[in-house]
Amino acid sequence: MSSTNCFHCGLVNPDEAFELNVLGDARFFCCLGCRAAAQMIVASGLGEYYRFHQPDQQPVDTALSDKQQQALLVYDRDDVQNEFTTRASDGRKTAIFLIEGISCSACTWLIEKRLQQLAGVSYVAMNAATHRLSIEWQPGDVKLSDIFKSLLLIGYRAAPYLPDAAELARARTQRQFILRLGVAGIGMMQAMMNAVALYSGDISDSHERWLWWTSLLLTLPVILISAWPFFTAAGHALKNRQLSMDVSVSIAILSAFLASVWATVTGQGEVFYESVNMFTFFLVLSRFLEFRARTLSNAQGNTLVRVLPATCSLVEGGTVRETSIRDLIDGQIIRLLAGETSPCDGTVVRGQSEFDESSFSGEFRGRAKQLGDPVLAGTINQLQSVDIQVQHMTTGSAVNFLQQLVDRASAEKPRIAELADRGSRQFILSTLLVSLLIGLVWLWLDPDRAFWVVISVLVVTCPCALSLATPTALAQSMAQLKRQGFVITRGYVLERLAQLTEVAFDKTGTLTEGRFELSDFNRDPNADRWAFSEARLKYICGALEQYSEHAMANALKPLTAEFSASALVIEAVETVPGAGIQGQSELGLWRLGSAAFTHQDEAIQTEGTRLYLTCNDQLMATLTLTDRLRSTVAPLFDTLTGLQIRSHVLTGDANPLAEARLRTAGLNGQFLAGCTPGEKLAWVEQRAANSLAVVGDGLNDAPFLAGASLSIAMLEATDLTKTQADVLLFTNDLQVIAHAIGVARRTQKIIRQNLAWALLYNLIALPIAALGLVAPWQAAIGMSVSSLLVVGNASRLRK
Template sequence: MNSKFEGQACFHCGLDVPKGTLFIADINGTAQPMCCPGCKAVAETIVSSGLEHYYKYRQGDSVAIPELSGTDLPTNVQDELQLYDNNTIQKAFVISLQDDLKEATLVIEGITCAACVWLLEHHLVKQSGVEQASVNLTNHRARIRWHDDTIQLSQIMAAIYHVGYKGHPYHPDKEEQLLELEKKRAFRRLGVAGLGMMQVMMMSIALYAGALQGIEDKFETFIRWTSLIIATPVLLYSARPFFIAAIRDIKSRYLSMDVPVSIAVGGAYLASAWATITQSGEVYFDSVTMFTFFLLIGRYLEMQARHRTGRAGNALLNLIPASAIRIREGNETLIPATELNIDDIILVKPGHTIPADGIIIEGYSSIDESALTGEYLPINKTIGDSVASGTINVESPVQLKVTDVGADTKLSAIVRLLERAQEEKPAVAKIADKVASYFVASVLLTAAIVSLFWWSIDPQNAFWITLSVLVVTCPCALSLATPTALTAATGTLRQHGLLITRGHVLESLATATHIIFDKTGTLTEGNLSLKSTQLCSDLDTQTVLGIAAALEAHSEHPIAKAFHKYQTQTAKALNVELGQGLEGTIEGVSYRIGKPEYSSALCQQQLTYKDAPDLDGQWLLLCGTQSPLAWFCLNDQIRKDTPRTLAILRRLGLNVQMLTGDNSGAVKEVANALNIKDVISNTSPQEKLAYIQKLQSQGAKVVMVGDGINDIPVLAGAQTSIAMGSATDLAKTNADAILISSDIGRLVDAILLSRKTQSIIRQNLSWALLYNLIALPLAAMGFIAPYMAAIGMSVSSLIVVGNALRLTKLVRRNPVK
């Protein structure tokens, strides 16, 4: 990096410039350092839009935007927010779902607990034009969907500021810096509180000893004033986040745990200060500093756990390299990856990471997809094969034609699906959030009753007993019990090749009774090959293969791939009959390929699988308008880990079934090889859905695993649906989880981990409730001092977080005999 900018902060956002990077933007004729390509792009857009005055307003002032709560935004803030309405800037973090419907992921600063999430979600959805807003308590990210013709993104971000929070476009590098900044701030607050606590405790010991053995008034006064001076920065700096959050919550009329905490800390400090000034009563500076310190310790360790899970998604997007080699008119140019556009031609050398989704147009190589799928073996790719950004070219240089960039890449889609799963709350999480919100009100009411009671019988101890009640019953552990467990389990499964895209999956997998599989591409590899061709007409083999390939050319079904290499012509007026076959015209003549019953109807003959050359294998029939033309026998292999996986699933108590549209001899062959007793074959998509619904009406909790377009209705209808990684895009969209890895054994891992997750959630909730039920009466009876209450509450939260982190490892599978 240029030594001129060594150690400087980013001119745009104020964060530290990472070592070894060099992003520079020309601002008002002066080269200024930038921390990332995102800030550089925003800064250059500011200048090109004629808004240089934005930096003039800001120069000399703190880059950090002040905390706002219902006040008018400063001019420089408004100018910056309006820049986010620029399509060029939105390209990196906004996706267009429909003509006017957009979706963005933002990182929110200022979130402290579940109440913050509730406030943000309810405030945002009240904005005209905002269709959906969900906030993740664990990683502090918000996913917002809005109608661009009704409300602009800048207005949404301004609405976030108005309730006391601060939003940033989500970018992994940017969030890493924000996480590091949050960590430094938390550590400084913790350090001030710890130092203050130690000093005040020394003073307090002297006061306690003096109360027993006698102490001169001048020394007692000196110690009290010294304690007040030391405790003041602890209150104003270390405990400041509690007061800011409490004021914000009171204004929004929603109680959070910060309200009783602030009342406890602020009340103890004010009472002690009054006692010091008037030289009367007891002082509680030791309780103020100790409570603040222990609470900050709990939040700091909780923050560390949250950062750990949040970095899992960041690590995915950080796979995308910063630069790419673009080829234009035979010239190679190194450019930032953010400047790539669709249809650009790029060169990816061996050992380099692919910067965008694309199709290989020259060369062949093997691609390491382990970061996305968990598969450690590279996959061979050649001309015409698609590759995803974030994967690594292993062997030979290849040229790609870019098909998707930025937020539209498969890698970005995976991250969004992962975030969607973490944002969606299962029933148990919603109940916990609701209980926590009512719990705070109950705590305040209980504290008031306890205070009145003790004031009437023992005024001297009333204050610190009330203080203990407020502190000991804060529902931190209750709020953390569910989200920490769900986030940990979701991240673990993603790292091992199963991407959960809906929040209810872990809950429903744990209680599943039936698991139903499609056959082709699910239980089998789906890499169908043409085994043999039996002619039924005067046409030769090449001709019938060319007709079949023309019909199957645009199909994504695994069967179609077996014919793609034979294509020599194009079919028109294609019509797909889900689960049956395809019909199209070639040079004015109609043809059908698919199941015998469907295809033979074109030539007015009634043929079935019994009319195939033999009853072994999977047979397709090609027919013209006059007569059948050829039978095709396809060959497929059972996935190598399937027998063992099904055996473990049965041992776990699940009813394993196969539901397929196929009616060939291959169905019986696969069922026998896998010991599947319940087989339903020759079913249409509608019949599949009806069968699933019938099972569910009888009380079954069904998991459906499929991969094709014909599986879409049943995937949407099942309580839990899992699409294979090779499935069609539509099937993935309708599925609740995606098996990115081809290892079907990951289904066992998902079942085992989901059951462990439910167990840990129950343990966490039970512990949180049990702790409060035990601690509240003890505090109300005066057996728990304020500092003990602070320690107990922090330890309770840490137990919950630590228990949830046990889900970062898969449950060991017991071997099958």
């Protein structure tokens, strides 16, 4: 990895990268989190990890505040652990956790080796395919919170694996498929052995009849277990006056089976039990592979896992006690301290504070919350204690609504899928009519062969491949994108992505990180009267922000380290939401915040956010905090340009100085600063005829997102109760947008290939079968191979 890329995660390093000596060599990192993770790995004697590590393009965040680390302590409680752990007779506990951040086999090796170093951990097994960690530990020797912290320090987050109803249903269906496949496979092999003896010609009549009856007994379980779902599905389709693929499948299977039974009972005719078994086996196999391809994201993806607190502080009768969030009901009051995450939707009933709603709105600046204001589950209280009245503990919460969006995408079908479905239904009707016509012709030519020719035609032209061509490819591509944090919530997304010619971005919180840095500090001449040095003023700024969880405060807290001798004591610190922070010292009232809050005149605008430090309304210093561009912006713009897509930026920030940075990063379209939501919408509407996608992050982007043909919401979308984005972006790596466009184009190409193959196969196979050149068992193989080719071609989208 070159010095231009992070040694740990592989992202592009900033101009001033973080440096660390790793195994004797100077290495460079994109953030403090990646550097801290590397330092911990090397200090644990696990430096070999970097010989095999494949960077996953995800920056590491190990900088948890003390309050966030304290939140992990709830997992040490027995009542919380009882929900996801099992206890052995000797007191040891076992559990399964989902691990975020897995990118390669080296990650698996690192996690296992690091946890095995912990005293009390007796067993560790990491599954790289499912991202699930199985672990056994002795609670008396090591705490579960310490295990979580150890993982965090090397760059991985853990959450208890609690399979939901959808996962349980998927696992149950998979077991049923395996049972059906096993029964059909055994029946096919045994029936084929009998068929070899029957077709040898050197067998007596009594032995032939005995083999017929044996084959019948072997085929009955296949009919009753493996093929029965086809019959029930066909019955439902006919009841609803629809023609599905299961109708032609059921006709072929039942016709061949019943004809073979008649021949067995009467002793006249031929039996084709091996064809029935083989056809059923290959049909179940193709359906099983399609099912696996379609549901793979549910089995492996953990992108939507939410790490909500397991417990909360319940206020009852003037007392506060800890309770599990599972015991909360609507109307109860809970208390959130600074730094705590809200476990539910609710309304503020006491106090005021600011909440980090970046998980929903994409806005990194805290949103002020006062009496009566709503609070969403998963948002973080940043400033001070508030009481919240619980709402929507069951199905109405924003988190559950998010899952509904994902389910909606699975239910909706793009236009090409609907065309394929209609085409397959018409094809089934045509096949039945053609089979009837062929049967009549063969009754006239050779009545003894007519029945089996019709069966061969029905089997060989079964539209399995045609029906699987589109949904399998869509499922594979959606699963791949979901694993990378590109969550599709509408069925038409992939089709529109493939047609894009323009993408428009919001700037703040979308193209920028939302992590503020102190870029400029100007000491005012007023400070000379008080003999305040720059270091002392910086200390005062850091002291004021020391107990704040605000995003800007995180950039100022480290300033206290620059001045420690005879430090000024700041007391009675109070946060004024949306304005700033103030505190008392022996010299008077200190304020740090906006020009209006500090009673100062707004200075000439520069790039960044301007803050003012005053003492008794006398200006002491002016600070500028900047929010740097994400490291993936330049690669994103370059890739979009390579895809012949124009990139535009529309921002509400009136500062035009950011345009130069974006042009340098590769912006090839328009840059519009100071846009109101209405102006953004008007710009989008002017391009209504264009294939345009917009990318935004906050509530002000709601009209912007709604007006475009395709909307992509950063992180966990805008306010989910008001705006339904087409795509939710669960990653800070913006390159996934360009990757998704590439996947969408490949998906359209593979769907066309699958449809072309399915149609070509049927056009070739139908005349051959109609001429009587294909036996039923050969038709079963041909049909299955055609389906498997379609599924295999779609599986290329997983790479």
